[in-house]
Amino acid sequence: MASTTQLPVPPAPAGSITAAPVTRTKGPGRLRPNLLGGLGGWLWLAIIIVPIYYVVITSFKNQAGFFASNPMLPATEPTLDNYKLVLENNFVRYFTNSLIVTLGTVLPALLVSFMAAYAIVRGKGRFLSLTNNLFVLGLAIPLHATIIPIYWMITRAHMYDTLLALILPSVAFAIPVSVLILSNFMRDVPNELFESMRLDGCSDWAMMWRLALPMTKPAVITVGIYNALHVWNGFLFPLILTQSPATRVLPLSLWTFQGEFSVNIPAILASVVLATLPLLVVYVVARRQLLSGLTAGFSK
Amino acid sequence: MTALGSANRGVRDAGPSGWLAVPALVFFLAFAVVPLIGVVFLSFTSWNGLGEIKLDGLSSWTTVLKDPVTGNALVVTAKIMFFSFIVQAPISLLLGVFTAGGQKYRAALAVLYFLPLLLSSAAVAIAFKALLDPNFGLGPGFNLPILAQDWLGNSDLVLFVVVFVIAWQFVPFHTLIYQGGVRQIPTSLYEAAEIDGAGRFRQFWNITLPQLKYTIITSSTLMVVGSLAYFDLIFVLTGGGPGYSTRLLPLHMYLTGFKANDMGAASALGVILVVIGLGLALILQRLGGKNRNASQLEGA
Numbered sequence: 320m321a322s323t324t325q326l327p328v329p330p331a332p333a334g335s336i337t338a339a340p341v342t343r344t345k346g347p348g349r350l351r352p353n354l355l356g357g358l359g360g361w362l363w364l365a366i367i368i369v370p371i372y373y374v375v376i377t378s379f380k381n382q383a384g385f386f387a388s389n390p391m392l393p394a395t396e397p398t399l400d401n402y403k404l405v406l407e408n409n410f411v412r413y414f415t416n417s418l419i420v421t422l423g424t425v426l427p428a429l430l431v432s433f434m435a436a437y438a439i440v441r442g443k444g445r446f447l448s449l450t451n452n453l454f455v456l457g458l459a460i461p462l463h464a465t466i467i468p469i470y471w472m473i474t475r476a477h478m479y480d481t482l483l484a485l486i487l488p489s490v491a492f493a494i495p496v497s498v499l500i501l502s503n504f505m506r507d508v509p510n511e512l513f514e515s516m517r518l519d520g521c522s523d524w525a526m527m528w529r530l531a532l533p534m535t536k537p538a539v540i541t542v543g544i545y546n547a548l549h550v551w552n553g554f555l556f557p558l559i560l561t562q563s564p565a566t567r568v569l570p571l572s573l574w575t576f577q578g579e580f581s582v583n584i585p586a587i588l589a590s591v592v593l594a595t596l597p598l599l600v601v602y603v604v605a606r607r608q609l610l611s612g613l614t615a616g617f618s619k
Numbered sequence: 620m621t622a623l624g625s626a627n628r629g630v631r632d633a634g635p636s637g638w639l640a641v642p643a644l645v646f647f648l649a650f651a652v653v654p655l656i657g658v659v660f661l662s663f664t665s666w667n668g669l670g671e672i673k674l675d676g677l678s679s680w681t682t683v684l685k686d687p688v689t690g691n692a693l694v695v696t697a698k699i700m701f702f703s704f705i706v707q708a709p710i711s712l713l714l715g716v717f718t719a720g721g722q723k724y725r726a727a728l729a730v731l732y733f734l735p736l737l738l739s740s741a742a743v744a745i746a747f748k749a750l751l752d753p754n755f756g757l758g759p760g761f762n763l764p765i766l767a768q769d770w771l772g773n774s775d776l777v778l779f780v781v782v783f784v785i786a787w788q789f790v791p792f793h794t795l796i797y798q799g800g801v802r803q804i805p806t807s808l809y810e811a812a813e814i815d816g817a818g819r820f821r822q823f824w825n826i827t828l829p830q831l832k833y834t835i836i837t838s839s840t841l842m843v844v845g846s847l848a849y850f851d852l853i854f855v856l857t858g859g860g861p862g863y864s865t866r867l868l869p870l871h872m873y874l875t876g877f878k879a880n881d882m883g884a885a886s887a888l889g890v891i892l893v894v895i896g897l898g899l900a901l902i903l904q905r906l907g908g909k910n911r912n913a914s915q916l917e918g919a
Binding site: 363373374377434438458462463464466468471472492527553570587588595602610611613 | 634635639640642644646647651652657658661668672710713714717718720728731732733734735737738740745749750752755756757760761787790791792795798799802819837838844847848851854855872873877882885886889890892893897901
């Protein structure tokens with residue numbers, strides 16, 4: 320993460336005795352160049368980039384250009400028409416819906432999971448340990464298996480085709496992993512801190528917000544990002560629980576665009592670019608935070 | 620498990636009230652546990668998704684168990700799970716180790732590696748559908764006839780195409796997990812090994828791999844259990860076809876319930892899915908997840 324300002328160690332001839340390795344940055348295998356690793360690394364880069372490149376260049380082609388030109392070459396006359404077409408087809412509404420569902424899921428899920436994790440880590444008793452076990456078990460429940468009863472419940476509650484229908488089950492399915500990550504982090508907060516706050520006459524409620532929350536901030540961010548990515552890209556609940564364009568979210572809109580513009584592949588790919596753009600902006604702005612958050616959450 | 624965190628020495632108090640866990644518990648019970656019980660119940664009924672739900676004994680189960688498509692879906696699920704694990708696990712481990720190294724160019728590569736994390740499964744599927752088109756994609760683009768196959772229409776090839784696309788989308792996430800794991804390995808281990816004259820390969824084998832034990836377990840669990848969630852990708856990419864060649868269990872359940880309107884049979888398939896998910900999670904836990912807390916000695 321934090322790389323030093325020192326120059327990389329020059330590659331040493333194989334078998335030679337190099338000077339003491341004091342100047343090395345952290346990490347394994349710094350002495351000799353890793354040719355095999357480098358080769359593999361660049362190869363994987365090509366695998367990652369080709370589809371992305373293809374999608375981006377194709378989205379700027381017009382229909383005729385798409386059929387006539389080499390698919391791997393950029394458009395000779397780039398056009399924004401595809402983007403205009405997608406934007407004119409309710410794209411802004413789908414974007415707003417996705418935003419509402421994502422925030423509406425992530426914030427409540429964070430709040431209830433944080434409180435539960437705090438109670439599980441700091442509290443005692445059978446009730447809390449049973450709750451914890453239930454959440455651990457919940458990690459293994461494949462979400463897809465429960466959609467039929469969820470569909471039944473949502474229709475019975477007259478919530479079918481509303482955004483709330485997407486939010487409620489999404490919150491529930493975000494809870495197990497959130498509680499797991501948050502409680503793993505919270506266990507590392509030294510007990511002495513809680514004890515000294517207790518001696519100062521602090522209530523548990525105040526300790527939760529003034530000690531546990533600041534101390535677990537990285538985990539809270541991790542959980543928020545992880546859930547947001549999941550919900551933003553979620554497909555199954557929208558597919559089953561909504562129907563009309565008024566409640567359509569972005570991933571589902573891609574699928575419907577595919578139906579509407581079936582032969583207009585450049586337009587479909589423009590919708591893919593547009594749907595990914597918001598996350599790309601977030602990625603560019605907050606890459607370090609985002610990646611280190613995700614790493615810390617799972618490699619702990 | 621919970622006792623570990625709350626076993627405090629100094630001040631003995633009851634800790635926070637269990638009520639803090641109640642909101643999370645209510646959400647989880649209502650939208651995960653109740654549906655889970657519901658799916659078992661519905662598997663003994665017949666329902667077309669709109670009309671009345673009638674108890675129907677074991678008829679849904681006999682339908683499902685007699686249907687050769689179910690057996691086929693199980694085989695497809697197992698194949699996809701197996702092959703995508705075999706492909707993803709080594710690639711993401713090696714890439715994780717590679718990107719954890721210090722050179723600047725690796726960091727630059729890694730920025731691009733993680734781009735697929737931003738795309739929804741629907742977007743990935745649509746992108747690859749266009750890219751793999753024999754007339755307008757990879758084949759004519761690179762002018763290589765071997766690339767101009769009907770990738771998604773050939774029932775012998777399509778499963779491997781699906782495995783490849785899954786890897787494209789999910790390897791970055793696991794790479795990230797491994798990268799975090801590698802960065803937590805104390806550098807002193809490598810320094811000592813170097814003094815002892817251990818080469819890169821020995822270092823990888825004798826230090827990196829054993830030190831990554833918990834990371835490997837976490838990542839593998841997510842990979843295997845997560846493969847039951849490749850629904851969106853396959854739904855948009857192939858729709859389960861051609862024929863039944865990529866119709867894995869969750870997709871088979873969706874099509875049975877929401878397209879063929881047989882919610883009873885779909886629920887029976889849902890129950891099978893739950894049993895598989897829980898079974899896999901238990902096996903993986905047994906394989907070494909037990910001592911998770913030991914890994915927390917190293918802070919993030």
